[in-house]
Amino acid sequence: MGSINESERYVNLLEYLRSRTQVDCDSLDIQIVTELGPFVDCTSNQADSYFELLNPRRAALLKKSADLSRHILPEYPDVSFEELAVEISMISLSLTIAPLIPGNIHVMANPSLSYSTPKVIQNGQRIASLCQRLDPSFDLSRLCIKVPATWEGLQACRKLKDLGIKTLATTLFTMEQAILAAEAGCISISPFVHELRVHFDEEYHDTDPIFDLCVKAQQYFERYSYATRVKACSLISVDEVMQVAGVAALTLPPTLLHPLSEMTEPEAKVAALSLFNHNTKIEGQEMERRSFLDEEARFRETFAKRDGGKGRVKTTQAIDLFCEYQLKAEALMKDTDTTIVA
Template sequence: MGSYPDTVNLLEYLRSRSSVDCDCLDTQVATTLGPFVDCTSNQADAYLELLTPKRTSLLKKSAALAREILSDFTGVSYEELAVEISMVNLSLAVAPLITGVIHVMSNPLLDATPAIVDNAKRIVSLCSRLEPGFDTSRLCIKIVSTWEGLQACHQLSSIGINTLATTLFTMEQAVLAAEAGCVYVSPFVHELKAFFDETYQDEGPILGHCLQIQQYYERYSYRTRVKAAGLLTADEAMRLAGVTSLTLAPALVHTLSKSEDSKKEVEALSLFKQGSESQGQASERLSLIDDEIKFRTAFAKSEGGKGQLKTMQAIDIFRQYQIKAESLMRDEDVARSE
């Protein structure tokens, strides 16, 4: 049945207002639900993808290469290196199917700035090693939005390595990320726990946070772009139509692709009104990059401490999947040596 003249496909409308990215490492998703701009990923995505039968060969090759080149790197275990190689391999497989950037997350178990910097540099090196012709300007390193992580972003930005600040729930993190030179920030609309625990009830999406951050960056001419993450529903996606970009799980993309609504009603939903500046004033400009105490104090107080708690909970979930992925590589190494 054809659409009425005043109706729009929700996914097509969203793509007309914002860049839509794939939050998945499944090449089939990128092929069937695209076109996508960027491809984002994390340790959970990588671990779950590596468990699928179609990735058995990639897992084995990643493990074997880690053993082969481990001596080329200092301060990294076989398991860590094998996970990094597999995550880069998975992302490189998606790269030809998108038009933009692949986002590879650094090891969330690392909590010191020098170690995070070394990790990011190694990921860039592995990318070039695994696919020498790949343009590493299409690679972005996702780093957790702690003080140490954002200071690492600052150092990496100074040497031309693209970074994205992830696990971001507060304005203070967004301010510091912009000062650090991050290319992107990913404000999480929902707590990450809501995606991994069906019994957990999130207190509510912080959609307005994405608008506030984008206005702040525009007002003060920061190059950092907002990449909204952690959306659960089509309604949330429509309310964020007009944000610079969104990274969406496959199930949500599929729902949007099969949904239509009145164009007038869809446009009315968006927090980002087209051609309007009546969104409210952006926050007063802050500077946190050189003041650790000021950042930590403001971050701890933000939203009554909820922002910091959500950040730590999200990092803990990613750490659990990093450990699972390392265990998977350890098991593969044991099986290989038997």
Template sequence: MGSSEVNVLRYLCSRTQVDLDSLDLEAAQNGGPDGPWHDATSNPAEVFFQIHDPKNASIVEEAIAVSQKIHDVFPEVTISELKVEVATVLLAVRVIPFIKGAVHVMANPSYAFSTAKVVATGHRYHRLFRLVSPQIDVSRVVMKVAATFEGLQACRELSTHGIKTLATTVFTMEQAILAAEAGCTSISPFVHELKAGFDSTYKDSNPLVDLCVKAQQYYQQHGHTTRVKACSCMSIDEILQLSGVAAHTLPPEDLEKLAAMHESEAQLEARSLFKDEALATSTQQPRTYIEDEAKYRLEFAATDGGDGQFKLFQAISIFADFQTKAELKMSGVDIAA
């Protein structure tokens, strides 16, 4: 290693808030190069894999026992769904002492097109966190919501009750703009289609690295406090192109790769797409959708020839499938990981 080279993960952490894309206890305890990770994020796939892991058998047992005791308090959900939510809360509560910021839990993706059900889920998660861990500071809990029009309207209502939200499965600027108007704490633009992360034979022909840049520039130019939290990169090069994004949630395996790498700071800076001069010369006109559903739906559906809408629906379908598998697993059905 040359004397001018720096540790790549440490460099990335100096420019971007690096979050752990997992509720794995060991990964949270290990932390980053200079201390704890900031946030820890999850989704139905992550929860399914965690409850499928034999080392978390005690979490599963506790979630089942707690859910059976409290189901009459939450009659709006099935017992299988409640078991998954309680397991998610238990996993999140377990890692929160080892991070600096917030834990992220995702609303049931099957509710992606119901504002009322997403709102109810946000309130229920806060109640569950307080029930499982009475001393918890719920300002450290963020609920991830699929970025449909209905989901983002739910985020708008939840924000009035002090419930923090993240707009996930963001594939277009229309979603990014509406999420900011809805008061989301942050958004997660998916660099790649979700399917590419679960099917090694599937290739995303149109990765969206530039969407993270455009969304962050738009927020800075128009005074939005919503932050861009990138996710779903498929290569180390893409991760380093996004050095300078407000936040980036990365799985443990990518964090390990970055921690083992060294490169010159000049090379790393050259890779980044976040340049001050780009912000100064690329002005985006303000847009508003929060009170105009028809305009939003028309412009969202037309973006990239409909690719954004396709990717959103695909992601919701995949996450909903993992939600179903998690519910079956919590109900005692043997589901392969």
């Protein structure tokens, strides 16, 4: 870094980030939440849950989830033992974090249902009922269902809002999805700055990150008085995190939280990185008010054309990857049940 200029004010990057943005934890590891907090919300998905369930310290929770699923399965004739057990385990993991944060726990809907509005609605209602069953004292207003930002998924969010269930639009890569999510009443959207694939394929490099979507969506929501907040995710470096300092919220994994907590830099240098630090407003056609809520054909057409179809492809690939981890988690539950029965 060179010689230190004593006139410069140095800041810890994680503390500075918290002064600009709501910082949420993208992990179900209690130790991370305890050591690197405070956090407001906790987010998770099928991959997070699967890897956490592989930890030997979660063996009791894994067994308890399988036992309960077998016991209450007759009450849920439309789902398999494995699906129900995965939902129970995901909720249970999130509930272990709930006492450590003041905000929302986020549980992701089964990604395999992403293209069926009725099934996503049913899934959201089931998650809420299971959450209440697992912890009757838990305030359900702190539960948020993460729903992939397909047409069908976002229409389900519209209905879930009417039922008093919070939702977040995930696997989101375009303004069309952001606008529809706001119209549907999602409390947050999570633009994936990088394709989900970069976190699972070491040989893959995403050359087209979408930092600008975080800025555009936030300014659009503010301009037209939508309550929906931008909760950015899928960043891969400390510099990238600092570029979006100023976004409403960020959900960060341990791989970024640890270095942020350990690094100190000149405040002026850090502030200059932020895309939200410049007071210029995005104008033009991109910021004109649009509506897709009851316009399925127009949404599908414009979504498909966005960036030459890249947004739709990225969304599909992300959902497919989450489906892989859904199946891995279900296989884990099946193995656990076989062991228990044996």
